[in-house]
Each structure stands twice: as C-alpha cells, then as structure tokens.
Amino acid sequence: MAGHSQFKNIMHRKGRQDAQKSKLFGKLAREITVSAKLGTPDPAMNPRLRAAVVAARQENMPKDNIERAIKKAIGGDSENYDEIRYEGYGPGGVAVIVEALTDNRNRAASDIRSYFTKAGGNLGETGSVAFLFDRTGVIEYDSSAASDDAMLDAAIEAGADDVISSAAGHEIYASPESYREVAKALEGKFGEPRKAALTWKPQNTVAVDDETGEKLFKLMDLLNEHDDVQNVFANFEVSDTLLAKMGG
Secondary structure: OEOOOOOOOOOOOOOOOHHHHHHHHHHHHHHHHHHHHHOOOOOOOOHHHHHHHHHHHHOOOOHHHHHHHHHHHHHOOOOOOEEEEEEEEOHHHOEEEEEEEEOOHHHHHHHHHHHHHHOOOEEEOOOOOHHHEEEEEEEEEOHHHOOHHHHHHHHHHHOOOEEEEEOOEEEEEEOOOOHHHHHHHHHHHHOOOOEEEEEEEEOOOEEOOHHHHHHHHHHHHHHHHOOOEEEEEEOEEOOHHHHHHOOO
C-alpha cells in the first residue's frame, strides 16, 4: 500500500501572504455555504461541509466567519453558485484541472480561457484531461499524529486504498465512495485530520525544465488568485531548485 507520493512538488498553491488571506477566506466561506446549502447545515451529518470546515480551520479562519458562512446558507440569502470543472493543457503539455464555484459562468470561462492562452496553453472540453487523473479521497495527518506502522494498520482496517508516509506527514487515499467512512474511522483514532477532501491525483507526472516550470507556476498563481477558482490540480513536477526559488 505504501509508496512514493505522486503529489511531490505538484502545485496546489493558495495565498502565501497576509494580504491574500482575505481572498482565501472568501473562497473557503463560499465552499462552506455551498456545502451547507446542498446538504444539512450540521457538519457532523454533512461530510462535504465537515471537510470544508476542517479546511477553514487549517487556514486559521475565525470561528465567527465559519458560523456566518453556514448561517448564510440557512437564511437562504446566499448567492447561487454553479460548480464547474475546467480542463486543459498548460505549457509543456501539462494537464490541468480547475474546480470553480461561480455565479457567472460566462465570466469564469472567459477569464480562465484567457489565462491558459496567455500561458501558451489551451482550455479544452470537459473530460479532455480528466482521464489522466484518478478521482480519489485524500486524508492527511501530520507525521506526529501516529507512527508509520500505526497509521498504515489503521488505514487498512478502515478500508483505505493506499498510504504514503514521509517526514511531511501521512497521506491516506480511499475511493470517492469510501473515503468519508475512512476519514471518520481515522478521526476516531487520531483526531481531526489537517485535510480531508476529494482530489484529482495524477496517474503519472510530467517532468518539465525550469523555464517551463516557471510558466506553469505563473499559470497556477493566476488561476488560484481568481475569486471563482477553488482548486487547481496539475500533473507536473519540477526540480527542487526551482521549487525552492518559487517558494513552493
């Protein structure tokens, strides 16, 4: 079950500076509101909402903000957001998946298409790159939460598909159908995870040179800075030297 993480140095960059915290909190609040609106407003009974709340806590989002976002859904005065997945190829033929929550489909599609074009890539149809990724649930814990063996044993018992442990922590993978139950079982043993979400895991990664890597980082940053974009996934890896240079 254990193996080398295919997520090594793949970009999932959110805001790095305090000035970007407000934007990040806005995105987290949007996901919380949408999750509460689609299901029950109780995180204990709504797995997607619980995952959104956990993500917000990990970013030190104030409790009042979290509660306000849930109440917004209950009150029925929240905007209606569409969940859209954009797929395309960036510089170097790297596959990119963008998940968005938007109240204006035309604006979001136009903006995201322009980002891909400026980067030397192109936005494709839905399904054009998704086949290069596996839709999977991921649960992450700090390495201090448990020993490698203890986490592996607990994950196997809970029904996980794979476990990757390193100095950076534990990554537990499970099918989209079972990962909520796996997360619940692990939380009962090790406490709240630092992350529990559905993700797009690359089946293989594409090594790119530093020049292409810099262009890809710029594209990732542009996408992540867009208000409608919630998550960005890509299947590339770069040199540790470039990663350090870009602050990854």
